[in-house]
Amino acid sequence: MTTPVTFASAHSWVDSASAPGCDFSLDNLPFCAFESASGEVCLGVGIGDLVFNLRQGVACTSLSMLPAIIKTASAASFLNELMLCGAERIHALRCGLHALFAATASKDDIATARPLLSPISTTRFCLPVDIGNYTDFYASIHHATNVGRLFRPDQPLLPNYKFVPIGYHGRASSIQVSGTAVTRPSGQLKAPDTAAPVYAPCRQLDYEIEMGAYIGVGNPLGHTIPIEHASQHIFGLSLLNDWSARDIQSWEYQPLGPFLSKSFMTTVSPWVVPAEALAPYRVAVAKRPPDDPEPLPYLSESEDAKAAYDIQVEVHLLTQAMRAAGLPPRKLTAGNAKDLYWSFAQMVTHHASNGCNLMPGDLIGSGTISGQAETSSGSLLELTRRGSMPLQLGDGESRTFLEDGDEVIFRGFCERPGLPRIGFGECRGMIQPPHGGGAA
Amino acid sequence: MTTPVTFASAHSWVDSASAPGCDFSLDNLPFCAFESASGEVCLGVGIGDLVFNLRQGVACTSLSMLPAIIKTASAASFLNELMLCGAERIHALRCGLHALFAATASKDDIATARPLLSPISTTRFCLPVDIGNYTDFYASIHHATNVGRLFRPDQPLLPNYKFVPIGYHGRASSIQVSGTAVTRPSGQLKAPDTAAPVYAPCRQLDYEIEMGAYIGVGNPLGHTIPIEHASQHIFGLSLLNDWSARDIQSWEYQPLGPFLSKSFMTTVSPWVVPAEALAPYRVAVAKRPPDDPEPLPYLSESEDAKAAYDIQVEVHLLTQAMRAAGLPPRKLTAGNAKDLYWSFAQMVTHHASNGCNLMPGDLIGSGTISGQAETSSGSLLELTRRGSMPLQLGDGESRTFLEDGDEVIFRGFCERPGLPRIGFGECRGMIQPPHGGGAA
Numbered sequence: 001m002t003t004p005v006t007f008a009s010a011h012s013w014v015d016s017a018s019a020p021g022c023d024f025s026l027d028n029l030p031f032c033a034f035e036s037a038s039g040e041v042c043l044g045v046g047i048g049d050l051v052f053n054l055r056q057g058v059a060c061t062s063l064s065m066l067p068a069i070i071k072t073a074s075a076a077s078f079l080n081e082l083m084l085c086g087a088e089r090i091h092a093l094r095c096g097l098h099a100l101f102a103a104t105a106s107k108d109d110i111a112t113a114r115p116l117l118s119p120i121s122t123t124r125f126c127l128p129v130d131i132g133n134y135t136d137f138y139a140s141i142h143h144a145t146n147v148g149r150l151f152r153p154d155q156p157l158l159p160n161y162k163f164v165p166i167g168y169h170g171r172a173s174s175i176q177v178s179g180t181a182v183t184r185p186s187g188q189l190k191a192p193d194t195a196a197p198v199y200a201p202c203r204q205l206d207y208e209i210e211m212g213a214y215i216g217v218g219n220p221l222g223h224t225i226p227i228e229h230a231s232q233h234i235f236g237l238s239l240l241n242d243w244s245a246r247d248i249q250s251w252e253y254q255p256l257g258p259f260l261s262k263s264f265m266t267t268v269s270p271w272v273v274p275a276e277a278l279a280p281y282r283v284a285v286a287k288r289p290p291d292d293p294e295p296l297p298y299l300s301e302s303e304d305a306k307a308a309y310d311i312q313v314e315v316h317l318l319t320q321a322m323r324a325a326g327l328p329p330r331k332l333t334a335g336n337a338k339d340l341y342w343s344f345a346q347m348v349t350h351h352a353s354n355g356c357n358l359m360p361g362d363l364i365g366s367g368t369i370s371g372q373a374e375t376s377s378g379s380l381l382e383l384t385r386r387g388s389m390p391l392q393l394g395d396g397e398s399r400t401f402l403e404d405g406d407e408v409i410f411r412g413f414c415e416r417p418g419l420p421r422i423g424f425g426e427c428r429g430m431i432q433p434p435h436g437g438g439a440a
Numbered sequence: 441m442t443t444p445v446t447f448a449s450a451h452s453w454v455d456s457a458s459a460p461g462c463d464f465s466l467d468n469l470p471f472c473a474f475e476s477a478s479g480e481v482c483l484g485v486g487i488g489d490l491v492f493n494l495r496q497g498v499a500c501t502s503l504s505m506l507p508a509i510i511k512t513a514s515a516a517s518f519l520n521e522l523m524l525c526g527a528e529r530i531h532a533l534r535c536g537l538h539a540l541f542a543a544t545a546s547k548d549d550i551a552t553a554r555p556l557l558s559p560i561s562t563t564r565f566c567l568p569v570d571i572g573n574y575t576d577f578y579a580s581i582h583h584a585t586n587v588g589r590l591f592r593p594d595q596p597l598l599p600n601y602k603f604v605p606i607g608y609h610g611r612a613s614s615i616q617v618s619g620t621a622v623t624r625p626s627g628q629l630k631a632p633d634t635a636a637p638v639y640a641p642c643r644q645l646d647y648e649i650e651m652g653a654y655i656g657v658g659n660p661l662g663h664t665i666p667i668e669h670a671s672q673h674i675f676g677l678s679l680l681n682d683w684s685a686r687d688i689q690s691w692e693y694q695p696l697g698p699f700l701s702k703s704f705m706t707t708v709s710p711w712v713v714p715a716e717a718l719a720p721y722r723v724a725v726a727k728r729p730p731d732d733p734e735p736l737p738y739l740s741e742s743e744d745a746k747a748a749y750d751i752q753v754e755v756h757l758l759t760q761a762m763r764a765a766g767l768p769p770r771k772l773t774a775g776n777a778k779d780l781y782w783s784f785a786q787m788v789t790h791h792a793s794n795g796c797n798l799m800p801g802d803l804i805g806s807g808t809i810s811g812q813a814e815t816s817s818g819s820l821l822e823l824t825r826r827g828s829m830p831l832q833l834g835d836g837e838s839r840t841f842l843e844d845g846d847e848v849i850f851r852g853f854c855e856r857p858g859l860p861r862i863g864f865g866e867c868r869g870m871i872q873p874p875h876g877g878g879a880a
Contacts, residue, residue, distance in 0.1 A: 132572070133613050138696060148695075158694050163637050164628055168696040169609035169703065173573050173797050174661055183662035185794035188604055188736065197603050199738045199793065221614055221705065222623035222875055248794065254598050255588075256578060256608040257697020260794040263609065265661065296628065298639045353639065354625035354688065354700040355875075357613050435662055435795075 011103040013110055014117070016048030023271075023413060023423020024048055029097050030271040030425070031079055031236065033126040037118070041077040041126050046271055046425070047101050051123050053116040060112045062100035066092060078130040079272060083216045083235045084360040090216075090235075091276060125270035127177045128238075129214055129361045134175060134266070135351060136210075136242060136365035137167040141341035143370035146382040151250070162292050165299070165342040165350045170242075170365065171263035178239075178269050182429045184404065185264035187248035197251060201434050204246035204387060205402040208368040209315050209378040209410050211337050212240035212268055213344045214361060216275075221357040227301055230345035233358065237278060237309070237344075239269035239410045239427035240365050246381055246401065268363070269410070269427035277422050281414040282306035285343050298353060299346045307343035311424070312336050313369055313412045315378070320405030321397055329409050330393055333383065335369045335376035404433045451543040453550055454557070456488030463711075463853060463863020464488055469537050470711040470865070471519055471676065473566040477558070481517040481566050486711055486865070487541050491563050493556040500552045502540035506532060518570040519712060523656045523675045524800040530656075530675070531716060565710035567617045568678075569654055569801045574615060574706070575791060576650075576682060576805035577607035581781035583810035586822040591690070602732050605739070605782040605790045610682075610805065611703035618679075618709050622869045624844065625704035627688035637691060641874050644686035644827060645842040648808040649755050649818040649850050651777050652680035652708055653784045654801060656715075661797040667741055670785035673798065677718060677749065677784075679709040679850045679867035680805050686821055686841065708803070709850070709867040717862050721854040722746035725783050738793060739786045747783035751864070752776050753809055753852045755818070760845030761837055769849050770833055773823065775809045775816035844873045 011018055012026045024030060024046035032044045034051055042055040057063060058071045070093050073081035082090065100109055138144055141161065148156030160166065184205060190197035216235030219225050225233060242262065249261030284303040294300065301307050313336065316329035342350075347364055368378040377383045380401055384391050387400035402408070408431075412424035451458055452466045464470060464486035472484045474491055482495040497503060498511045510533050513521035522530065540549055578584055581601065588596030600606065624645060630637035656675030659665050665673060682702065689701030724743040734740065741747050753776065756769035782790075787804055808818040817823045820841055824831050827840035842848070848871075852864035 133611060160628075160630075160637075160691055160694065163630075164692050166692070166696055166699075168699055169611055171573060171609050171796060172612070173799050173802070176661070183795050186664075187794050188600075190600075190603075196733055197600075197736070199736050221616070224626070245794070251600055252604050252606070253695070253697075254600065255693070255697070256606055257693075257695070259606075259608055260790070260796065263796040264794040293636055296637070296639050350700070354627050354685070354704040355623050356611060356700065356703040359613050362613070 012047065012101045013103050013105060014048040014050060014101055016050065017101070019048070022048060022421065023425055025420045025422070026098060026101055027420040028273060028277050028422045029094055030273045031128060032270045032272070033077060033079070033128040035124040035126060043074055043076065043079060045097055046120065049120050050117040051120050052113065057113065057116050060100050061106060061109050063096040066096055079128050080130050080361040083214065086217055087232060087276070090274060094274065094276060125177050125179065127175065128270060128272050129363070131172050131175050131361055131363045132359050133362045134170040134172040135167050136170040136367060137165055137342065137347050138367040139165060139340040139342040139347065140367055140370050142339065142372055143368040143378060143382065146370060146377065150381070150386045163296065165347050167347065167351070168257045170266065174263055175266045175268060175363065178267055178427045178429070180267065180429065181432045182243055182265050183432055184434050185245050185248065185260070186434055187245060187260050188251055189247045190251045202245040202248055203401065205431060206244045206246050206380045207315065207402065207408045208242040208244055209313050209335065210240040210242050210368060211311060211313070211366045211412070212238045213364045214238070214272055215358045215364065216360060218358040218360055218362070219352050222355040224355060225349050225352040227299060227345060227349045230348040231275070231307065233348050234275050234344055236272040236274045238272050239412050239424050241267040241408065241410060241427050241429055242365055242368070243267065243429070244379070267427055267429045269425050271425045273422060273424055278309055278414065280419050281310045281416070281422065283308050283310045283338055286338065295346065299349060301343065301345060305345065307345040308338040308340065310336065310338045310416070311412055311414055313410065316409040316411065317393070318407040318409065319393065319397055322395060325395065327395060333375055333377055335371045335378055337366065337369055339371045340366055340369065402431050404431050406431050452487065452541045453543050453545060454488040454490060454541055456490065457541070459488070462488060462861065463865050465860045465862070466538060466541055467860040468713060468717050468862045469534055470713045471568060472710045472712070473517060473519065473568040475564040475566060483514055483516065483519060485537055486560065489560050490557040491560050492553065497553060497556050500540050501546065501549050503536040506536055518801070519568050520570050520801040523654065526657055527672060527716070530714060534714065534716060565617050565619065567615065568710060568712050569803070571612045571615050571801055571803045572799050573802045574610040574612040575607050576610040576807060577605055577782065577787050578807040579605060579780040579782040579787065580807055580810050580818070582779065582812055583808040583818060583822065586810060586817065590821070590826045603736065605787050607787065607791070608697045610706065614703055615706045615708060615803065618707055618867045618869070620707065620869065621872045622683055622705050623872055624874050625685050625688065625700070626874055627685060627700050628691055629687045630691045642685040642688055643841065645871060646684045646686050646820045647755065647842065647848045648682035648684055649753050649775065650680040650682050650808060651751060651753070651806045651852070652678045653804045654678070654712055655798045655804065656800060658798040658800055658802070659792050662795040664795060665789050665792040667739060667785060667789045670788040671715070671747065673788050674715045674784055676712040676714045678712050679852050679864050681707040681848065681850060681867050681869055682805055682808065683707065683869070684819070707867055707869045709865050711865045713862060713864055718749055718854065720859050721750045721856070721862065723748050723750045723778055726778065735786065739789060741783065741785060745785065747785040748778040748780065750776065750778045750856070751852055751854055753850065756849040756851065757833070758847040758849065759833065759837055762835060765835070767835060773815055773817055775811045775818055777806065777809055779811045780806055780809065842871050844871050846871050
């Protein structure tokens, strides 16, 4: 495979693509799936504040030379077929899209493309990928330490953490696209001072801000993925909200891990930002403190690999009261994916290290992205010390955990002087009471 | 939905269906998928020692009156479309198949069906279901206690066990059909007396005998499944081998549960025995000891529900040495699924109790089926006390865990005087060394 290539920065004839703070510049060209005006689910590409219908768009001259396999895959309703085409063919597709939307595009191409663009603001997005398998990791040492301290003050970090990229199988069926309402789950809750649990609506509903990596080309069962090839298996990245019911979790999770505390729903952003677009923002993984063990050889990456992603992530909260008062969402925290202890490449290699077959469209969550500072804690569990220190929202409200009507909004972007901004859009979800009534 | 109906016992014109010890009598009619002579993957039905091509078989007169949805679903390569047809339509299909294979069938029907039968012994089976999501439970209290005793002698059973049907998300992509070779996984192994783990081939490879339940009709996201409806969501049952790498597991599993110790492979039997065929073998769940808490109301079933299955399960082992000497497999243990502490109905209701959407084709493993007696321990971990008491195989060999060349064979069947035998066939897997050599 070739090394990902980025484009020389250029202007687009789509004016909004060059606006300051625009997530979807000509260098990004993220993929999505959406419901077209005729009601069919199509693949799309983001440019400025518009979405381009890729299914119909392959008719444009700039895309006409693409291999048939790409054209066929572009007509699907999920990205999976594109994902298994491999980095070189995706590069070819992106080159065609870049030519099509660059200011230098032919009049003919612009004329063909223009009617295939529609405003993002009124688009109904669909899940972009048919996610066969979902695995959630625990790659932030700050998150693992913060959470561990709440549950095991004497041993916040377990002995395996610095050797094993800890992860668990998640539930694929309940992954939904941004904007889908989150029904408050019910489950077994047990107070420390009672003998038996009760089945009731969750009282400690939380978010976790994560990045999700989608697998492109997979590996056959029984074979592994060497660390130096791992990045090539990553098709692209999205924002991910690993909604968590803390009270259900603390009672159910021994000895086999989180289950119903997570499987009620997981939200992903509509946009899959191609790995290639993120290449300029790849940085070396932070050096481990001198007392930490080096990764085992099968997980050991050279610094040149630049396996970390410099992605800024933000959590915003819009409560029902804020909405009623016409207030904007309040920013709670901001973190960065480069602070993860384990890179996505290490997660991929570890995942396949037992011969487990990764498949095109599989989703790998990073685990909650928390930094060292409290202002970068990626969950309310950490921010409010398991509910013991309510968070003041500035409008007179406070929160320990999420309430019905709360909307959680994640944003993510790469930004550095001299480089084009690469944004991830938003990942949103609003809490609604359980079906059959009974707010928590 | 109607209550499952069983057939009045009858003879079949397929002689082998009435042979003593036959798994696939006229009352069973289990489903499978197989590669036909022309190389296409077809759905099939087991009768005696033969498999019937269901795709072509819908042309038989006895099946001609079936609704179009059943005929279309019968032409698929996986059972999923049939699974979502619901119990009534599956009952209609089974009535048609029963009429077709009964001794009373018309000469015409027999003439049409006969060329569509082929010997099971030479059939190449495929995975019968496109398994979207796989969840593995831990429903045997004997297994949980045995394993707990090895790892936590002072507290074998955790406080949540008698309240929560404990389960975790498993890996769907690596589920394979019986007969697929099992590549010995590698992973991080850490001896108690070393500071750091090594990455090496697993040395404590084990099996776990389980029953798997396939979901038929599912539930929408955010909605639950009341316990009194849970059984109706179960399409059928299979044998399941939850291969486990014990040394990988003991190092990786804290705090998020088993991951790579399981995901290298899971084996299912080719045959899915319809829930309807098992109705005569449904029995009341064993009464809980008086000191045990009653299940919470949402998991509470009446005795009339007969939510347990009286299924006998056996583990057999065929080593390379036995094979070379022409010896038959050796029976290691025998257990019964009715000894489970939690019923499949309770697992289904618990799984959906947070609103998690179960989907047609989802697989639910029971967890290792162990009884109170040592002769019914469902894993080598239990049988050999984590390898401390080697098992003598009778031919001069012994085992602590599985060795390369060992073939593990599960059998399962329902049998009671006055009732037709309902068998599950076999679930087999042979251990092979890691790719790139390096036997453990």
